[in-house]
Amino acid sequence: MNPRLSRRGNALLLALGATTTLIVAAGTLLVAVTQERTATEQSMVNAQARDASTSGAEDALARLSTDPKFEGAFAVDMGGSTADVTVVDWTDDGVDNDNDGTKDEADEEDMILVTSTGRSNETLDKNGNLIDLPTRHAHSVTEVILRRTDLNLAANQAVYVDDPAALFKFAGTAFLISGNDTNMDGSKGPNAALPGIGTVGNPAGIISQLKATQKDKVIGDGGPPSVAKVTDMDLMTTMDFLKPLATKVFGGPSDSYSGDLGDLKNEKPIVVHAKGSLKLNGNTTGCGILIVDGDVDFNGTFDFAGIIYASGAIRFNGGGGGKNLRGALFTLGAVSGDDITINGSVDLRYSSEAIALVNEQLSGGVEVLSWRRK
Amino acid sequence: MNRRLQRGTSLLEVSISTAILAFLVFAAAHASSVAISTADDVNVRDATTGGERRNASRFEGQLLSVSLSSLQGIPSNQGVAVEPMLEKVDYQELQFRRVVGYEKGAITYEPALGTAAARLYRSVDPKSGYGTLVLENRGQSSTLLSDVRSVVFRLVDSTLTIEVTTGSGHDAPITRTTNLVLRVP
Numbered sequence: 001m002n003p004r005l006s007r008r009g010n011a012l013l014l015a016l017g018a019t020t021t022l023i024v025a026a027g028t029l030l031v032a033v034t035q036e037r038t039a040t041e042q043s044m045v046n047a048q049a050r051d052a053s054t055s056g057a058e059d060a061l062a063r064l065s066t067d068p069k070f071e072g073a074f075a076v077d078m079g080g081s082t083a084d085v086t087v088v089d090w091t092d093d094g095v096d097n098d099n100d101g102t103k104d105e106a107d108e109e110d111m112i113l114v115t116s117t118g119r120s121n122e123t124l125d126k127n128g129n130l131i132d133l134p135t136r137h138a139h140s141v142t143e144v145i146l147r148r149t150d151l152n153l154a155a156n157q158a159v160y161v162d163d164p165a166a167l168f169k170f171a172g173t174a175f176l177i178s179g180n181d182t183n184m185d186g187s188k189g190p191n192a193a194l195p196g197i198g199t200v201g202n203p204a205g206i207i208s209q210l211k212a213t214q215k216d217k218v219i220g221d222g223g224p225p226s227v228a229k230v231t232d233m234d235l236m237t238t239m240d241f242l243k244p245l246a247t248k249v250f251g252g253p254s255d256s257y258s259g260d261l262g263d264l265k266n267e268k269p270i271v272v273h274a275k276g277s278l279k280l281n282g283n284t285t286g287c288g289i290l291i292v293d294g295d296v297d298f299n300g301t302f303d304f305a306g307i308i309y310a311s312g313a314i315r316f317n318g319g320g321g322g323k324n325l326r327g328a329l330f331t332l333g334a335v336s337g338d339d340i341t342i343n344g345s346v347d348l349r350y351s352s353e354a355i356a357l358v359n360e361q362l363s364g365g366v367e368v369l370s371w372r373r374k
Numbered sequence: 375m376n377r378r379l380q381r382g383t384s385l386l387e388v389s390i391s392t393a394i395l396a397f398l399v400f401a402a403a404h405a406s407s408v409a410i411s412t413a414d415d416v417n418v419r420d421a422t423t424g425g426e427r428r429n430a431s432r433f434e435g436q437l438l439s440v441s442l443s444s445l446q447g448i449p450s451n452q453g454v455a456v457e458p459m460l461e462k463v464d465y466q467e468l469q470f471r472r473v474v475g476y477e478k479g480a481i482t483y484e485p486a487l488g489t490a491a492a493r494l495y496r497s498v499d500p501k502s503g504y505g506t507l508v509l510e511n512r513g514q515s516s517t518l519l520s521d522v523r524s525v526v527f528r529l530v531d532s533t534l535t536i537e538v539t540t541g542s543g544h545d546a547p548i549t550r551t552t553n554l555v556l557r558v559p
Binding site for chain 1 (some may be wrong): 406
């Protein structure tokens with residue numbers, strides 16, 4: 001064979017081999033990247049649809065929080081995704097919503113269903129049918145069941161303690177516990193006098209803890225000292241009902257705070273929930289309902305209108321300024337040690353006006369019972 | 375020699391073209407290598423963030439409807455006793471019930487009240503030593519994540535934090551944190 005002829009075409013073969021290898025590698029990469037992009041795009045529209053449905057439900061909650069009677073349908077446009085939201089009041093919708101065989105009965109009163117359908121890249125025709133588009137699309141449905149809250153809180157005394165054997169620590173004579181109805185401005189209230197301190201059993205054990213000079217510091221019905229047996233209250237149930245309404249929450253297990261708890265000056269109450277013990281220091285004013293899952297210490301100046309619930313000890317500690325409550329106070333008592341400490345300038349007065357203010361202004365909110373996504 | 379045989383390429387031309395082709399092939403191979411390496415790096419990063427997204431999506435799917443008051447757990451490093459979940463305490467196992475509707479005047483739970491609560495916990499294979507994150511509900515178990523080194527559940531306000539550390543198979547173990555706001559009291 002001619003050696004020159006045998007060398008012909010080697011470069012071409014090399015070039016073809018190399019090019020083929022590169023084309024295969026590039027093709028493999030292209031397929032992988034394309035699949036990745038497809039998955040990412042679908043994941044993105046799914047997430048957009050989910051977020052849109054959640055946003056629609058949140059929007060409905062915001063509307064209901066300012067107008068608990070709100071009903072109807074609306075759309076939320078989030079630029080690229082949308083949410084179609086319907087708000088239905090079960091009270092009088094003519095449907096057996098809770099599947100008990102009865103329509104619009106008491107169980108369905110004040111119940112609200114929010115349905116939010118989030119759509120990403122989905123378009124409906126005028127009949128509500130999905131138009132088939134050649135783009136990736138998704139939808140997600142969020143269903144929220146709500147209940148309107150109607151408060152009807154009442155007090156049968158100024159200070160309620162769930163245990164007739166509770167240990168009180170009364171120090172000095174600068175305090176006053178009054179069951180006489182007192183308005184928030186200090187004037188006489190319209191209601192008849194209630195006991196200053198109420199408990200579920202024989203009050204003799206509490207009365208015996210008052211020194212002779214302190215007995216006229218607990219006034220009201222039957223006093224002084226105005227300490228009486230009152231109706232047993234299911235405090236835990238009441239507290240559990242109120243907790244979801246809290247707009248200010250302390251995470252616990254032990255928190256300290258100084259400042260406003262609601263707007264006392266403008267009589268705008270809020271619900272405050274401490275998920276543990278709470279120390280109120282400095283200068284604290286408030287209006288509304290304070291719920292404490294533990295002990296509560298009042299160390300500084302304290303001025304509050306409304307109702308205080310505590311599942312632990314109540315300690316009004318001396319020094320730091322006066323402590324004033326207009327409304328009512330309820331406690332289950334401490335796990336150990338003194339249940340209630342009254343030390344220093346403490347002024348606790350039953351106020352039907354403050355309780356009515358709380359009932360009126362905090363009623364009509366909505367409580368989330370169920371939140372599901374389909 | 376016949377002139378026809380002298381046509382074609384000279385040795386010098388073949389050498390030059392081979393050198394150019396070799397350079398181009400090596401350049402292309404190097405570029406491909408860099409591209410593959412970069413794509414691999416991107417895939418690892420994407421797997422990390424994608425893993426977080428998938429974890430969050432998985433946990434959200436399981437826990438979105440969970441009732442806060444139903445949460446219970448076994449504290450980390452403290453035996454096996456189940457307790458109602460406390461705030462800011464680390465738990466190694468989570469037990470819960472979802473609110474799934476309102477029937478006959480009452481909230482309905484899944485699993486139903488009176489039956490065992492759903493459990494989310496790390497199970498360890500005694501042979502391999504590998505851990506998996508397991509969801510146990512109504513007597514059935516399903517694996518949510520594999521190669522799980524540790525898991526911590528923590529509640530702060532209404533936010534449930536889930537910290538899962540997994541072996542990545544690539545570099546050091548990765549800890550992914552998912553925060554879920556629980557809306558149902």
